[in-house]
Amino acid sequence: MSKRRNSPVVGRRNFLKGATLVGAAALTPRAAQAQPLVVPLARAVPRPNLVAETMPPSRDPVTQTTGGGDFMVDVLKTLDLDYCAISPASMFRGVHEAIVNYGKNIKPELLTCTHEEIAVSMAQGYAKIEGKPMAVMTHGTVGLQHAAMALYNSFCDRVPIYLMVGNIIDADKRAPGGDWVHSAQDPASLVRDFVKWDDQPTSLQHFAESAVRAYKIATTPPMAPVMLSLDTELQENPIPDVESLRIPKLTKVAPPQGDSGAIVETAKLLAAAENPVLIVDRMVRTQAGMERLVELAETLQCPVVDMAGRMNFPSRHPLNHSFRHNAVVSQADVIVGIELNDYWGAVNLMDDRIVRKGRPIYKPGTKMVSIGVRDLFTKANYQEFQRYAEVDIAIGGDGEASLPALIEAVKRAVEPGRKSAYEARGKKLAAAKLKRVEQFKSDATIGWDASPVSMGRLCAELYAQIYQDDWSLVGNGIRSFWPHRLWNFDKAYRWNGASGGGGVGYNAPASLGAALANKKHGRLSVTINGDGDLMFTPGTLWTAAHHRIPILYVVHNNRAYHQEYMYLQTMANRRARGVENAHIGTTLTDPNIDFAALAKSLGVYGEGPITDPNELAPALKRALAMVRRGEPALIDVVTEPR
Ligand SMILES: Cc1ncc(C[n+]2csc(CCOP(=O)(O)OP(=O)(O)O)c2C)c(N)n1
Ligand SMILES: [Mg+2]
Numbered sequence: 001m002s003k004r005r006n007s008p009v010v011g012r013r014n015f016l017k018g019a020t021l022v023g024a025a026a027l028t029p030r031a032a033q034a035q036p037l038v039v040p041l042a043r044a045v046p047r048p049n050l051v052a053e054t055m056p057p058s059r060d061p062v063t064q065t066t067g068g069g070d071f072m073v074d075v076l077k078t079l080d081l082d083y084c085a086i087s088p089a090s091m092f093r094g095v096h097e098a099i100v101n102y103g104k105n106i107k108p109e110l111l112t113c114t115h116e117e118i119a120v121s122m123a124q125g126y127a128k129i130e131g132k133p134m135a136v137m138t139h140g141t142v143g144l145q146h147a148a149m150a151l152y153n154s155f156c157d158r159v160p161i162y163l164m165v166g167n168i169i170d171a172d173k174r175a176p177g178g179d180w181v182h183s184a185q186d187p188a189s190l191v192r193d194f195v196k197w198d199d200q201p202t203s204l205q206h207f208a209e210s211a212v213r214a215y216k217i218a219t220t221p222p223m224a225p226v227m228l229s230l231d232t233e234l235q236e237n238p239i240p241d242v243e244s245l246r247i248p249k250l251t252k253v254a255p256p257q258g259d260s261g262a263i264v265e266t267a268k269l270l271a272a273a274e275n276p277v278l279i280v281d282r283m284v285r286t287q288a289g290m291e292r293l294v295e296l297a298e299t300l301q302c303p304v305v306d307m308a309g310r311m312n313f314p315s316r317h318p319l320n321h322s323f324r325h326n327a328v329v330s331q332a333d334v335i336v337g338i339e340l341n342d343y344w345g346a347v348n349l350m351d352d353r354i355v356r357k358g359r360p361i362y363k364p365g366t367k368m369v370s371i372g373v374r375d376l377f378t379k380a381n382y383q384e385f386q387r388y389a390e391v392d393i394a395i396g397g398d399g400e401a402s403l404p405a406l407i408e409a410v411k412r413a414v415e416p417g418r419k420s421a422y423e424a425r426g427k428k429l430a431a432a433k434l435k436r437v438e439q440f441k442s443d444a445t446i447g448w449d450a451s452p453v454s455m456g457r458l459c460a461e462l463y464a465q466i467y468q469d470d471w472s473l474v475g476n477g478i479r480s481f482w483p484h485r486l487w488n489f490d491k492a493y494r495w496n497g498a499s500g501g502g503g504v505g506y507n508a509p510a511s512l513g514a515a516l517a518n519k520k521h522g523r524l525s526v527t528i529n530g531d532g533d534l535m536f537t538p539g540t541l542w543t544a545a546h547h548r549i550p551i552l553y554v555v556h557n558n559r560a561y562h563q564e565y566m567y568l569q570t571m572a573n574r575r576a577r578g579v580e581n582a583h584i585g586t587t588l589t590d591p592n593i594d595f596a597a598l599a600k601s602l603g604v605y606g607e608g609p610i611t612d613p614n615e616l617a618p619a620l621k622r623a624l625a626m627v628r629r630g631e632p633a634l635i636d637v638v639t640e641p642r
Helices: 008-025 029-044 050-054 068-077 090-102 116-130 142-156 204-218 232-236 260-272 287-300 322-331 343-347 399-413 416-444 455-466 482-486 507-519 531-536 540-546 562-574 595-601 613-628
Strands: 083-086 109-112 135-138 162-167 197-199 226-231 276-280 304-306 334-338 348-351 357-360 367-372 393-396 471-476 524-530 551-557 605-610 632-638
Touching: 068 090, 068 204, 068 232, 083 090, 083 116, 090 109, 090 135, 090 162, 090 226, 090 232, 109 540, 116 135, 116 142, 116 471, 116 507, 116 540, 135 142, 142 162, 162 204, 162 232, 197 204, 204 226, 226 232, 260 334, 260 367, 260 393, 260 399, 276 287, 276 322, 287 399, 304 322, 322 343, 322 416, 322 482, 334 343, 334 399, 343 348, 343 367, 367 399, 416 455, 416 482, 455 482, 455 524, 455 551, 455 613, 471 507, 507 524, 507 531, 507 540, 507 551, 524 531, 524 613, 531 551, 540 632, 551 595, 551 605, 551 613, 595 605, 595 632, 605 613, 613 632
Parallel strands: 083 109, 083 135, 135 162, 162 226, 197 226, 276 304, 276 334, 334 367, 367 393, 471 524, 524 551, 551 632, 605 632
Antiparallel strands: 348 357
């Protein structure tokens, strides 16, 4: 029963076979013993049994041979879901029990989380490394409310999450108290603004169809979370009509390619441009996508600005000009933005501290093209769609899937006579890049011996100890730019982007989800975690220990919600009131948080607080030894603010 089903017919037969087995199991000695225990006790009591009189005995309580939850598990097993992250709750007990007993806790295997936000964020980080969704199950209403922010992050980040939420639809079946406060008429209304699709099936066949449809919708670009509300009656009751059930087959949608005419037009613009620029953000899903982007850039010898929503372009490639963003955009005559989350933001500057007013970085007359799925799906309420971007050609198609056609079209459009001009352009770019890299290396030494520890030193020391491993940076809090400046990001799994919705509390659990995905590939996962973020979701560390997920947490401990501290300083400066009070409500001191002790209390190896930079390397070595052995570890480094 635990094998993945290839055809719906086989699926149903296996299901029937399984149902029979469950029935047989119910007649094992344990079950047989259970029956007499119930019957004589009832008979032995001569007094009126009020419970028995007011409530008819539940039908066949011991030998319920089928349960809707079993069928639901059968359906889930066809969907290639390796894990299901949960904080346990009665509203999904029918499926929970079926997963661990009937489904043998395999595909999906349950991950125990200490908060629903952790469960969803783990799924977000996991999906970006593994390329497929993780299931999450939450309690009705309250569990979903906890999950909501992480769901919003995932939605903004265009990451599929397969969310199931328990609910009791029939008011007649709700016990007083908890069942009522945790049930809703329309549970998904809470999150409908930031899930792509939701449903509340009212029969098992309805569940089967909706479950397969949900997976298909979630994994079709633009990918996003989906939600199924699981009625407890469907989960818990015997299956009335086993024979009639079937599991529809899942056929994933091939990602759409951009219109061929528009692709050719774009290729001509790129080939003819003096200074073409490619800007990419959430584009690469696979290693092949990264290699194709390299091919496109090398064909044109043009700069690539990687906005790092995913790991798109090798950091040390001479054409990676992410840290010369303004320089290359201001020179561009053609800009092609691929899967940009925020096209306007990539070509304009806006200071939100003093006067909220934007200005373009690009020259007037610069031709702009967008390729991506952003334009194919928009919701109204939450404004994550960003400012309207005025482009000359807007191509609705998946970025990675559209690259082969664009590369071919560019190769055809390149005039042989211009090849030497391209080469000269490439050489100039390579020299500028080299200069920038040298600058970064020297900048990283500023404050090398300072205490609190500088972020340049922290990231240099960390890289020195992992660069020979098959490493993966699975999180980087309120992003320090040092890793992308100094490290050699050369594979699609070296980095997995940020939160999407800017919801703090993402980094710790999303890093863990990504580390879980890396585990089976034997990769070394490391994350740089803000102290503020970690305090939103500290229970993540327990899940890391419980499920033995190897990951190194380096706490970037500036003892503050430092970003907000800076905003408060700016506000006070603007009003000429001095910054003396900017620490109020923004710092995390008095008492200082002992993250090493926190880690230890949750079963994770912990060291720190490290204030002397010379203690960093030996501490990293000890912690990484734990991680290489397959355990999580944490080191708390008291750092400069950014
Ligand atoms: C859920 C949520 N609450 C509050 C914020 C506002 N916020 C943005 S950054 C930040 C500070 C996070 O602290 P930390 O992780 O330590 O990063 P630091 O700014 O200190 O580098 C806060 C509170 C947010 N983005 N999300
Ligand atoms: Mg902080």
